Amino acid sequence: MKQFPKDFLWGVATASYQIEGAAQEGGRSPSIWDDFARTPGKVFEGHTGDVACDHYHRYPEDVHLMKELGVQAYRFSISWSRLFPEKGVFNQAGLEFYKRLIRELKARGIQPAATIYHWDLPSWAQAEGGWANRDTVLHFVDYATTLFRELGRDVGVWITHNEPWCAAFLGYGEGVHAPGHQDWREALISSHHLLLSHGLAVQAYRDMGLTGEIGITLNFTPTDAASDAPADVIAASRWDGYANRWFLDPLFKGHYPVDMIEWFGEQFGPLACIQPGDLETIAVPIDFLGVNFYSRNISKAGADNALLGISFDEARGPVTDMGWEVHPESLYRLLKRLEQEYTGRLPLYITENGAAYPDQITGDAVHDPERVRYLHEHLEACQQFVAEGGNLKGYYVWSFLDNFEWAFGYSKRFGIVYVDYETQRRIPKDSALWFARTIADNGVQPTRATSDAPSS
Numbered sequence: 001m002k003q004f005p006k007d008f009l010w011g012v013a014t015a016s017y018q019i020e021g022a023a024q025e026g027g028r029s030p031s032i033w034d035d036f037a038r039t040p041g042k043v044f045e046g047h048t049g050d051v052a053c054d055h056y057h058r059y060p061e062d063v064h065l066m067k068e069l070g071v072q073a074y075r076f077s078i079s080w081s082r083l084f085p086e087k088g089v090f091n092q093a094g095l096e097f098y099k100r101l102i103r104e105l106k107a108r109g110i111q112p113a114a115t116i117y118h119w120d121l122p123s124w125a126q127a128e129g130g131w132a133n134r135d136t137v138l139h140f141v142d143y144a145t146t147l148f149r150e151l152g153r154d155v156g157v158w159i160t161h162n163e164p165w166c167a168a169f170l171g172y173g174e175g176v177h178a179p180g181h182q183d184w185r186e187a188l189i190s191s192h193h194l195l196l197s198h199g200l201a202v203q204a205y206r207d208m209g210l211t212g213e214i215g216i217t218l219n220f221t222p223t224d225a226a227s228d229a230p231a232d233v234i235a236a237s238r239w240d241g242y243a244n245r246w247f248l249d250p251l252f253k254g255h256y257p258v259d260m261i262e263w264f265g266e267q268f269g270p271l272a273c274i275q276p277g278d279l280e281t282i283a284v285p286i287d288f289l290g291v292n293f294y295s296r297n298i299s300k301a302g303a304d305n306a307l308l309g310i311s312f313d314e315a316r317g318p319v320t321d322m323g324w325e326v327h328p329e330s331l332y333r334l335l336k337r338l339e340q341e342y343t344g345r346l347p348l349y350i351t352e353n354g355a356a357y358p359d360q361i362t363g364d365a366v367h368d369p370e371r372v373r374y375l376h377e378h379l380e381a382c383q384q385f386v387a388e389g390g391n392l393k394g395y396y397v398w399s400f401l402d403n404f405e406w407a408f409g410y411s412k413r414f415g416i417v418y419v420d421y422e423t424q425r426r427i428p429k430d431s432a433l434w435f436a437r438t439i440a441d442n443g444v445q446p447t448r449a450t451s452d453a454p455s456s
C-alpha cells in the first residue's frame with residue numbers, strides 16, 4: 001500500500017452547467033452554454049444542459065451518495081446567471097440553491113470547494129462582448145464579491161476560475177466551446193481579462209478579511225517533442241508556451257512568456273489590452289494552485305496547427321474514449337516542474353483528474369476497469385510526488401457523476417457514478433467503490449482489488 005499523508009484531502013468535482021439542469025428555474029437566465037448548445041451543429045446531437053443530471057433537485061441524494069463513498073470534499077461551481085440573471089440584478093433564489101447545497105454538505109461533514117467561474121458566462125455579459133470586453137472583468141469581481149459576502153463564512157476554499165485556457169482559447173479562438181467565436185485576437189484579449197479578473201477577485205477576498213483559501217485552477221497539457229530534432233523541440237516549447245506558460249508565467253512571475261508575446265505579436269500586433277498595473281494584479285499571491293490533468297501530447301515540426309505553426313504526433317500508448325493518451329508519468333513530471341519552476345512550497349491540489357470510457361452495465365453493476373486503472377496509475381504518480389516531499393494536499397476526481405461533456409454532450413462519460421439519463425438513477429461504478437476503498441485506506445489499492453470491493 002502506498003500511503004498518503006494523514007491530512008490528504010479526498011474529493012470529487014463537478015460543474016454547474018454540466019450537472020444542474022433546471023436551466024429555467026429559480027430565476028436563472030441563459031448563459032453562453034445554453035446559447036451555444038442551441039446553435040445547430042455545435043454540440044453532439046443537439047444535447048443541452050436543460051436537464052443534465054437534475055442535480056438542482058437531486059442534490060440531497062447526491063450529497064448522501066458522496067457521504068456513503070467517504071468523500072471528504074466536494075468541488076462544484078456556481079452558475080453566475082442564477083445569481084445575476086440580468087446585469088446588476090441580484091437574484092436571491094439563485095443564491096438559496098447554493099446555500100441549501102452547502103448546508104447539506106456541511107451536515108454530512110463534506111468540505112465545500114466552490115469554483116466561481118466554470119465557463120457559463122451570463123448571456124447578458126456576452127451580449128456586451130463577453131471576456132473580450134474589459135467591463136466583464138468588473139462584473140465578475142462584483143459577482144465574486146457577492147459570493148464572498150454571502151457564502152464566505154461557510155465555504156473555506158474558493159477557486160476563481162476553472163481552466164482559463166479553455167474559456168479563452170477553445171471559446172473565442174477555436175470556437176469549439178461557447179461562445180463559439182473564431183478570432184485569436186479576441187481569444188488572447190479574453191485570456192488576459194480572465195487572468196485580470198482572477199487577480200482582482202483575490203484582492204477583493206483579502207480586503208474582506210476572510211480566512212479561507214483562494215486560488216485558481218489551470219489545465220495542463222504537458223508535451224513531449226516527437227524527437228530530439230531541434231525543430232521538434234521548438235514545436236514542443238511553443239505548445240508549452242501556449243497551453244501552460246501563458247497562464248503560469250503571469251500568475252507566478254508577473255509577465256507573459258517573452259517567446260509567446262513575440263510569436264503572437266507577429267501575427268496579431270501588440271496586446272493593447274495589457275494596461276499598466278495589470279500584471280501586478282494578476283500576480284497577487286494565492287493560497288494554492290489547482291491542477292487539472294488528463295493527458296499529454298507529442299509536438300513536432302509542421303503546420304497542422306496554424307496558430308502555433310506546429311503539428312502533433314499520434315499517441316504512443318493507450319487512449320481514453322476522448323482519444324487522450326493515458327500517460328501518468330506526465331502528471332508526476334508536471335508536479336515536479338510546477339514545484340521547481342513556479343510554486344515552490346505553495347500547496348497544490350489536483351482539482352481534476354479522470355477519464356471517459358464507455359461503461360459496461362450488467363444489471364445493477366457498472367464495470368469500468370479502465371477507469372479504475374487510470375485513477376490508480378495517476379494516484380500512484382501523485383503518491384510518488386508526495387513521498388518525495390512535494391506539497392500536494394489533495395485530489396479531486398473528475399467527475400462525481402456522468403454529465404454533460406461540453407461539445408460532446410452526454411456521449412462521453414467521466415463519472416465514477418453512472419447516471420441513467422432516462423430515469424436519473426445513479427449507480428456507483430466499480431471505480432466509485434474502488435475510490436471509497438482508497439479513501440478509507442488513505443492509500444492506493446492495487447487495481448485487482450476491485451473485485452473484493454463491497455457491492456454498493
Ligand code: PNW
Nearest residue numbers: 015162163166219221292352398405414
Ligand atoms: C475539463 N482540452 O475540460 C473541464 O474542467 C471539465 O469541465 C471537463 O468536463 C473535463 O475537463 C473533461 O473534458 C477540458 O482540450 C476540456 O485539452 C478540453 C481540454 C482540457 C480540459
